[in-house]
Each structure stands twice: as C-alpha cells, then as structure tokens.
Amino acid sequence: MKKGDILDLEITSSGMEGEGVARVEGQVVFVPLCMQGEKVRVMVREVNKKFARASVIKVLEPCEDRVIPLCPIFYRCGCCDMQHIKYRKQLEIKKANVEACLYKALKRRIDVDDVRGDGLVFGYRNKIQVPLAKVAGKVVAGYYKGNTHKVVPFGERVREDLGACVMYERGMQDMLDAFLNYANEAGLDCYDEERHEGFLRHFVARKVGDKYAVVIVGNGKKLPLQKSLIKALTNTGRKFSLYFDSNTKKTNVIMSSDITLIYGEARLEADVCGVRAKVSPLSFMQINDGVRDMIYRDVAERIKSDGEGTVIDAYSGAGVLTNVLAKSAKKVYGIEIVPEAVADADELTKSCGNAVKVVNICGDCAQKLPLLADKLREEREKFSVVLDPPRKGCDAKVLDALKSAKPDAVYYISCNPATLARDLAILDCDYEILSVSPYDMFPQTKHVETVACLKRK
Numbered sequence: 337m338k339k340g341d342i343l344d345l346e347i348t349s350s351g352m353e354g355e356g357v358a359r360v361e362g363q364v365v366f367v368p369l370c371m372q373g374e375k376v377r378v379m380v381r382e383v384n385k386k387f388a389r390a391s392v393i394k395v396l397e398p399c400e401d402r403v404i405p406l407c408p409i410f411y412r413c414g415c416c417d418m419q420h421i422k423y424r425k426q427l428e429i430k431k432a433n434v435e436a437c438l439y440k441a442l443k444r445r446i447d448v449d450d451v452r453g454d455g456l457v458f459g460y461r462n463k464i465q466v467p468l469a470k471v472a473g474k475v476v477a478g479y480y481k482g483n484t485h486k487v488v489p490f491g492e493r494v495r496e497d498l499g500a501c502v503m504y505e506r507g508m509q510d511m512l513d514a515f516l517n518y519a520n521e522a523g524l525d526c527y528d529e530e531r532h533e534g535f536l537r538h539f540v541a542r543k544v545g546d547k548y549a550v551v552i553v554g555n556g557k558k559l560p561l562q563k564s565l566i567k568a569l570t571n572t573g574r575k576f577s578l579y580f581d582s583n584t585k586k587t588n589v590i591m592s593s594d595i596t597l598i599y600g601e602a603r604l605e606a607d608v609c610g611v612r613a614k615v616s617p618l619s620f621m622q623i624n625d626g627v628r629d630m631i632y633r634d635v636a637e638r639i640k641s642d643g644e645g646t647v648i649d650a651y652s653g654a655g656v657l658t659n660v661l662a663k664s665a666k667k668v669y670g671i672e673i674v675p676e677a678v679a680d681a682d683e684l685t686k687s688c689g690n691a692v693k694v695v696n697i698c699g700d701c702a703q704k705l706p707l708l709a710d711k712l713r714e715e716r717e718k719f720s721v722v723l724d725p726p727r728k729g730c731d732a733k734v735l736d737a738l739k740s741a742k743p744d745a746v747y748y749i750s751c752n753p754a755t756l757a758r759d760l761a762i763l764d765c766d767y768e769i770l771s772v773s774p775y776d777m778f779p780q781t782k783h784v785e786t787v788a789c790l791k792r793k
C-alpha cells in the first residue's frame with residue numbers, strides 16, 4: 337500500500353476519533369467519515385510504519401446507521417465528525433470508545449453506563465467562535481477547512497430554530513448576520529495571518545440566559561462605527577452586551593485579555609443549578625448548558641449522599657461547580673490556576689452567601705492539592721475530591737497526593753477518555769471504580785464527557 341493508491345475497503349471497527357478502521361495486509365487504515373459494516377472506495381493519503389490514513393471517494397455499500405447530514409457543508413467543514421451517523425449509533429460508538437480506553441489502561445473490562453444526553457442534539461452550543469475572512473469581496477464567517485486555515489463560509493440556514501452552523505441556535509445567527517451586514521456596509525477588511533495585516537479576526541458570542549455577549553476580535557485598537565453595530569444588533573430584537581477585543585499579536589490565540597465593553601452590562605448572569613453566575617467574555621463555561629447541569633447535579637447528589645463532608649474541587653475554573661457543591665457539602669475548597677477565574681470565583685462565592693463554606697485557592701493543583709490533602713488528613717477530616725482537569729488529565733503529583741492522603745471518594749469529570757483511563761489506572765490499587773457514566777456534551781462530534789466515581793478500598 338502506498339500514498340495515492342485507490343482501494344476498496346471493508347470497515348471493520350471504529351477508531352477513537354469517530355472514524356472507520358479497516359485492515360490491509362494486517363496494517364490498520366484509518367478512514368474518517370465512514371463506519372463499521374460499510375464498504376468504501378478510498379484514496380490512501382499517508383502510510384507510515386504503524387498505520388495508514390485514507391479518505392473516502394465513494395461509499396460503495398452504506399450501513400443502516402448512515403444518515404444524510406443536516407449540515408450542507410458537513411463533508412467540507414471538518415468541525416463535526418459524526419453527523420453522517422444515526423444519533424443512537426453515535427452514542428454506542430462513544431460508549432465503546434470509553435470502554436476501549438479503560439480496557440487498554442486497566443487490562444480488564446469495566447462496566448460503563450449508556451451515554452446520556454439531554455435530547456438537544458443540534459443547536460446546543462452556547463458559544464460561537466468563528467474566523468472572519470473576505471470571500472468574493474464580502475466579509476464572511478465560517479470554519480477552517482479540516483487541518484487548514486482556509487475559511488469555509490457557512491451555507492444557508494436549514495432549520496428555522498438553528499443557525500447556518502447547526503451547532504448554534506437561531507439567536508446566535510441573528511447576531512452574526514447583523515454583524516456581517518455592519519462589517520460589509522462599513523467596508524471593513526479582514527485579518528491575514530501570514531502577512532499580519534488587516535483588521536477583523538474573529539466573531540465570538542456566548543448565550544447567557546436569554547442574552548448574548550458579542551465580542552468582535554480585531555487587529556487594532558478600536559472598533560470603528562460602533563453606533564452602527566449597536567443599532568444593527570438592537571434591530572435583532574435580542575438583548576446583548578457588545579465588547580471589542582484588541583488582539584494585535586501574531587498568534588493563533590483567538591482572544592487577548594485587552595477587552596473593552598462597548599454596550600450593555602459588563603457581565604451577564606447565568607443560572608447554573610440554582611447558582612447565579614456572572615459571566616465575562618473570558619470566563620470558562622462548559623459549552624452545553626443542559627448536559628453541564630446534568631453532570632453538576634449528578635456529582636452534587638453523590639456528594640450529598642456521601643454525608644455532606646468536606647470537598648476539594650480541583651481544577652475549579654470560575655467556581656461555578658464549587659458553589660453548586662456547597663449546597664451538598666460541609667466545606668468546599670476550589671483550586672484553580674488562572675487568577676482571573678479565581679477572582680470570579682471569589683465574587684461568585686460572596687454573591688451566593690457561601691463565604692464561610694467556600695475557599696477559592698489560586699495555584700497549580702500539583703502544588704496546592706497535596707498540601708491541602710495532607711492538612712485535611714492530619715486534622716482527621718473526612719473529605720472527597722472532585723477532579724475536572726483539562727484534556728491532558730491530572731498531573732502525576734495530584735494523583736500521588738490522592739494515593740497518600742486517601743480521600744474517601746474521588747469524582748473524576750473528564751473530557752478525554754484516554755487520559756481518564758490512564759489516571760484511573762494509577763489510582764486503581766487504592767480505589768474501587770463504582771461507576772463510569774459518559775455524557776453527550778458534544779453531540780455530532782467524536783467528543784464525550786465522562787464522570788467516574790471512585791471509592792477508597
């Protein structure tokens with residue numbers, strides 16, 4: 337097999353990226369956008385010692401779980417991976433991926449619950465973050481074509497309640513359309529990454545409750561003709577705040593921290609499981625409100641049924657989960673590395689009236705968690721730990737601290753089954769895995785969020 341070969345393949349399993357997997361003379365071939373049980377004609381794109389990659393030219397025999405994607409540019413856009421798969425089957429593939437990761441790391445089968453979602457399988461994202469480019473002389477928004485920085489403009493809306501990108505609801509699109517009209521009428525140009533020239537970089541918006549926080553990211557100091565944009569956004573009939581983010585660096589980081597409020601309230605208020613959180617453009621929030629609430633509720637209920645002890649909420653972000661947990665715990669310590677997020681957490685704690693119960697610690701979990709766990713152990717305090725790390729999983733020092741301080745229970749919220757499985761294997765001698773519950777936080781994509789509940793042996 338070599339690059340450029342055209343082959344007819346039978347897809348025999350699913351890969352971790354939501355792709356199909358075939359074998360040619362014993363070698364694994366990864367083929368995106370197809371699934372187990374299908375026959376496909378492919379072109380080989382890459383061959384190396386361990387595996388090959390190929391792309392589908394034609395589906396020769398589709399399987400019964402193939403559907404027509406709702407999004408007309410799905411096959412060109414590269415942002416979702418699974419719109420061509422029946423939703424029920426998507427959930428089965430995600431569950432199997434979590435099981436496979438656990439099996440690989442722990443060398444035994446672990447029971448995994450069926451993947452749960454909240455039923456909203458399109459229009460679920462509360463944040464839109466899209467690059468802007470000039471196409472045929474017009475400012476457009478779209479997505480980068482897979483593995484490139486070429487913007488694929490959104491097509492027409494396919495459903496009344498959704499945006500042109502079906503991951504967003506209608507209101508987000510109304511804000512984007514109003515912005516694009518303004519940008520074209522104002523004659524603004526777009527940023528060119530290679531030449532580090534041009535102005536408009538990204539359109540970012542977040543839906544918070546029934547309001548929209550709109551951020552225009554530009555390579556300059558000020559957004560021109562601001563009144564025209566305020567008028568255009570007001571004409572949508574939706575409530576909003578408008579900010580300008582001045583990002584003048586040659587970087588692919590989307591937003592800088594140089595943000596100016598142009599119109600509306602500086603921070604919008606979200607209700608998360610009864611906690612009123614004030615959200616600023618840079619605050620971290622999970623992108624699917626409904627599934628986020630299911631996960632937070634699940635963890636809070638488990639902590640309540642453990643007897644309302646002390647909790648360490650490690651990797652605590654802006655303290656939203658920390659304050660949700662305060663209702664179920666005697667005391668909660670949040671640990672978070674980003675100072676701005678800790679400042680948000682402190683303010684939230686105060687506004688929730690949790691100042692006595694909640695302590696927000698600023699620092700690296702690798703340093704702060706071992707010290708805190710030792711202190712609680714010395715004080716003979718019964719405590720449990722919630723871990724919600726980024727995709728790379730927990731630092732080894734955090735896991736070592738858990739192994740020596742031995743909290744009664746560990747609740748691990750993970751957005752990456754591979755690092756979750758790796759970390760559970762490290763805790764395996766000291767902890768029993770009570771349950772592993774995947775949640776469909778990101779329908780139509782390969783991603784899955786998982787909550788693992790562990791009890792000290």
Ligand SMILES: C[S@@+](CC[C@H](N)C(=O)[O-])C[C@H]1O[C@@H](n2cnc3c(N)ncnc32)[C@H](O)[C@@H]1O
Nearest residue numbers: 651652653657672673674699700701724725726
């Ligand atoms: C997946 S988010 C979880 C946030 C929060 N639990 C929530 O649900 O909103 C992970 C958080 O961990 C923080 N973080 C990353 N590395 C860290 C470290 N070494 N120590 C402490 N916090 C860290 C990030 O800034 C981010 O806020």
